[in-house]
Amino acid sequence: MDKRRVDEYIPKAYDAIKKCDILKDQKIPNGFRGQIAAFGAMVAMGSILSAIALYNNQGDSLVDRSKLIKAIAYIVMGEDFGEKDLFFYVQKKIKEKNEKNVKEKILDAAIAIKLAMNLYEIEK
Numbered sequence: 001m002d003k004r005r006v007d008e009y010i011p012k013a014y015d016a017i018k019k020c021d022i023l024k025d026q027k028i029p030n031g032f033r034g035q036i037a038a039f040g041a042m043v044a045m046g047s048i049l050s051a052i053a054l055y056n057n058q059g060d061s062l063v064d065r066s067k068l069i070k071a072i073a074y075i076v077m078g079e080d081f082g083e084k085d086l087f088f089y090v091q092k093k094i095k096e097k098n099e100k101n102v103k104e105k106i107l108d109a110a111i112a113i114k115l116a117m118n119l120y121e122i123e124k
Helices: 003-019 031-045 048-055 066-077 085-095 099-119
Strands: 027-029 121-123
Touching (some): 003 066, 003 099, 027 031, 031 048, 048 085, 048 099, 066 085, 066 099
Parallel strands (some): 027 121
């Protein structure tokens, strides 16, 4: 974790929460907090590509996890991204032998999102 990068990402994460439709009636559904924490653990313990692929689908989750992937993409890649762009961005970085760097950036973005969620009211 790069503390400076996390601090840099927090304002972007605050915006990403709004722009990626994570807010519901100006509150964050409680399920998103658990999902972003689980994403970070999944990336740290396993494969970054498998975590992104899993989160691009809602599955049995009560919240739409793909919104978290969109928020991470917004933070890491900027405003110009598509639905599956984060997966292909990471895949490209792995081929370029930059997996460690991109993995750290994505984990820092996930941490920033979790911290930025504290700036909103959490729906119970």
